[in-house]
Amino acid sequence: MIVMSWFTQTLTSSIGKKLIMSLTGLFLISFLVIHATINAMIFYNDGGETFSHWGHFMGTNPIVRTLEIGLVLGFLFHIYDGLMLTKNNREARPVKYASRNANANSTWYSRSMGLLGTLILIFLVVHTSHFWIPNRANQFSTGEELDLYNMMLEIFQNPWVVLLYVAGCFSLFWHLLHGFKSAFQTLGLYHIKYNGLISFVGVAFSIVVPLLFALMPIAMYMGWVH
Amino acid sequence: MSEGNMRLTLKVWRQSNENTAGSFENYQLEGISPDMSFLEMFDVLNEQLVEAKQDPVAFDHDCREGICGMCSMHINGQPHGPLQGVTTCQLHMRSFKDGDTIVVEPWRAGSFPVIKDLVVDRDAFDRIISAGGFVSVNTGNAQDANNLPVPKEAADDAFAAAACIGCGACVAACKNASAMLFVSAKISQLALLPQGQVERKIRAEKMVAQMDAEGFGACSNTQACSAECPKGITFDNIARMNREYLGAKLSSTNV
């Protein structure tokens, strides 16, 4: 108990909660790198061969599967903590301002991480129920993987789905545009020598990754990839 | 020097005390000179109200030169008004236009309850300082001042952080009503100086704990606080506080 007390105390403090956000956020960012890289294999336009090869690896490799538990936990922590923070932060100002010119001092997306996160969450629910959940369910029941590539081709024929995915990518873009450098700031990594670099990588990452993701449904819908 | 010639509409928050609900009142003002400070414009309003046998607007102020940290108006959606780097008392009417409508509210934060009209209770800041914002040195114990050389850069940085006037504009500006800029300025000042080293860890731990206990929000790194801070307290102080706090929590012997 004694050992836990300082530990839980730290993680439940305002800074500790942000530490969790930051670490899980960075972890999710690293996941995005892999997720985006593998999915980008569809752009080989080889009928999904390369993509399915790596998809298979990710879906069956025991190490990756173990890490996946971490990923799910990471998401859960990030989401739970993010929602709690958003709630606590709102409660810190019970009476709102009648007039607020917040754009004079900060960007709208930095103030809207809760909203953007929730949009991402909605997207995630739809997204996982399209692919990840049916695939894993099938794996459990039959031991076989689904043909994700062809599922994608099919699902992305629906323009509403494509729109939803693109909207999800926009949310992710804004979320990352602030989140990436914010995570470093939370960790205390803020230094005139490196801020420029972090900022640059952050902006580049926030553009490249969501753009890649968005291009996937678009490309399939438009028939560029088949 | 110019004669008073501005006409203004003021929308001011009126609230009798902490336990009653408040609302906005509209006031018309004429003959305001662009050379007046914002608070002198309020003096004119109050004089007008007294004339009309009405209760004048209560607002906090003292030095009227931007150093005591007492003035605290949220003007047209921004703490201390539209100009950067100045307090309410240093804002002049030449920053507004003839015919403007100006909305004035108190700082809004759960930890800063309204006392009356535009006056809020900022005792939470004092309690945070009491929790650790000091060097524990009793009078009479000090060695000769020059026995402790301090690198000029450290002294300058510490001074920059120590320039905080405790006005609370950072809390007022932050969407989370977070007090991190204020707290981090004090933690930084003492962490940068050799004098602060002895109590460095316990200070960070206790001040952050008190800050949380007061009910201020967490930091979303929007940087609204440093953009609105009248004393230019920089945002890197918060990063330093995060380092100090997390480092202290990991390595201190306080369980």
Place this chain on the structure above:
Amino acid sequence: MATSPRLDAKIPEGPLETKWSKYRSSVPLVNPANKRNLEVIVVGTGLAGASAAATLAELGYKVKAFCFQDSPRRAHSIAAQGGINAAKNYQNDGDSIYRLFYDTVKGGDYRSREANVHRLAEVSGNIIDQCVAQGVPFAREYGGLLSNRSFGGVQVQRTFYAAGQTGQQLLLGAYSGLQRQVGMGTIQMYNRHEMLDIVNIDGKCRGIIARNLITGELERHAGHAVLLCTGGYGNVFYLSTNAMGSNVTAAWKAHRRGAFFGNPCFTQIHPTCIPVSGEHQSKLTLMSESLRNDGRIWVPKKKDDNRPANAIPEDERDYYLERRYPAFGNLVPRDIASRAAKERCDAGYGVGSSKLAVYLDYSAAFQRYGMGEANKNNISNPSQEDVISWGKAVVKEKYGNLFDMYKQITGEDPYEVPMRIYPAVHYTMGGLWVDYNLMTTVPGLYALGEANFSDHGANRLGASALMQGLADGYFVIPYTIGSYLSNEIRTGKISTDHPEFIKVEAESKARIEKLMNIQGTTSPEMFHRRLGKIMWDKCGMARNAEGLSQAITEIRALREEFWRDVRVMGKVNEFNPELDKANRVADFIELGELMCIDALNRNESCGGHFREEYQSEEGEALRDDEDYRYVAAWQYKGTEDWELHKEELIYDNIKIAQRSYK
């Protein structure tokens, strides 16, 4: 002249240099167990109050501290810009305790007490040590050691500073010490409380009546000793560099209950303030004296010259300070610089639309610093424009914040046009009379910091008020209070149910009700303005018997009108700044009368007190040491009735001379 028997300054015997150290080691002590049972009330949390409260609590006394602002950190000490003196001789330029002592007595125009001033100089070094240990970020040199600057009226560099915010940094240091004790429970802090009266029981001060400014309730607080650290009363002039809330109420109520008021007419007018811009003006802003190091002060040679400053050629400018005082030039002491500015403006040479201003010009400094930069960077034949822009950059680094402040307030860019400045009320040397222990004429009632009359005579040197406030709080009162409290250990807890408490509280209540019930036609603010105008016109930078007599009559009429016609809005039992203001203005009016009486009594010119009748051919102040080498301590006897007591000033160690800065 002999000292009144009512004024025993209790100066220890022995040679000047050892008075304090001997006294300090022989003053009776209170043992730690007894300290816990002794309560000390500290009113005010500026440098004097915060340092005293923290130190007494560290020693083990039970302390209650009061301030009217929302936090102790907001006391007006926070606004001091320039610096704090100390005889450290870190610059190896010949400074010493004796020299600081001498400069202070001379600067004060030989109207201060030798023993007190010497003690001040002795402890000045400890103050710097203490502040540095607390983490006060003083300016430093590249080697890591402390930096110094020079100030008006002295020829050594002994001023320690933290950019233009020295008072802020010192106060935050003292405040942190105070809050530490608050956290430990040894100090109980009462923010937003205004002391309205003191309570004396059997001839000793035993407590105060304070108003909770949030609820309006009156509270009784008992203590074995009461320390008034409530600052100066410059706001009696309405316009001053003091904070809006600065007031005389605490000192005045003490005065009415037996504490003598020392030298009330000694006020300091600071030469470099931003001039009044219009009727609406609520306060004046100081531009640090350090600006006089590099700026040159001038007016046009021609009367009523309406050309813009830059259009007036060099040979048509009158650098009057350099002309009149070649040795000190623009760095003469404050009283002299202020008077010289007034003299020029009165004679019709003033500038700006009000004609009540002189120029403080940096163009020579731009040129000089610009050339310096050129030389440093080995640039020969630089263009004039380059020189000026380099020079501006240097000035910006040194005084940038002040230049910005000027621009913000006036809307004019001081890099392009000379600043306009005019003197303004800044500091009050007068205050409650105290003995060597800092005790007033009421036993158990002390006064510290600007609230007492003590160390600055008739004129205070720059950077000496911060020194005095902290000396009083950190290093004097912790010792001297022992001589009184050691006799109080048998007193026991003082009950606030004593009839005196009930009586004084009832009187405070009656006064508040009276104020609220008048419901006349004029706001307290208006009365304050009118009082200020009388004071400034007739008891300001220059005074004469006729004006002072008129002022006394006018102030009496104003007082009468006030109590007939003031209109205080709001209610008693709520947060009510109008009522606070009315209470303060009522006291200022009474003080104003006494100031004029004191000024009228003092038939000489000395320091900040300039009587037009007493000046030399060249317009310099003429002191009368034969008849006025005394502290005027006034005893309150009733409305419009005071008795003068004199404390003769004896100079055993310094030879009195006419001050000369020529």
